[in-house]
Amino acid sequence: MDGWTLVDPVSTRMRAPLELVIDNFSEIEHTVTMLPVFGFDPARASEAIVELETRDDSVTVRNRGPAKMPPFDIRLALALRRGDYFQSNYTFRFDPPRSSVTHISSDPHIGKERKLKYHLHFYFVPEDATTTTVVTFGLLKIDWPVFRHLTGQMSWLFQRKIRQAVDEDAFIVENLADKSPDIAGMKLSRFDTILGLTRERLRRIYYQLPNESSKG
Secondary structure, X not given: OOXXXXXXXXXXXXXXXXXXXXXXXXXXXXXXXXXXXXXXXHHHHHHOEEEXXXXXXXXXXXXXXXXXOOOHHHHHHHOOOOOOEEEEEEEEEEOOEEEEEEEEEEOOXXXXXXXXXXXXXXXXXXXXXXXXXXXXXXXXXXXXXXXXXXXXXXXXXXXXXXXXXXXXXXXXHHOOOOOOOOOOOOOOOHHHHHHHHHHHHHHHHHOOOOOHHHOO
């Protein structure tokens, strides 16, 4: 990606089946309550906008809403300001299972994007029925001339934050009370529509199984 700096990849093993790991990375709701510095502001989560675009082989989600404010050092590193909006746009594909994610912070009044953006590629690698490895490739873009010469140092910090964030996701999925990948009968919110969409494509494209609706 021209103008972006690639950081060293991060590999994380999660003791959870592939379906639940992809669930965790595809829905945005858990960032509101489960992640300490990332995602939507819990007090204003109802203002978040979630838009879906589906194709036969992919699902794209565009999320936008009031951002949760992390500690000062992270706000400084990411050039965040109080009142900023958090944007998370991502596309899932299934041959193999992977997602491409761009996170952007912006001024909600004029829509201007902040000077630092980051892009992530997640590859979901099932080792067996109960273990999945997530390999994360991160790219960083700094449009702030004052800090552009610090890209090397920022890349090191960025890699650490990637590892921390994915470790937080691993903690969530590894400590679920029920690790069954079945979602039948679950009560899902407006943030969770994507779960059914990714499950259908994972089954059809990756596992090459027939649609359940066509059985017998």
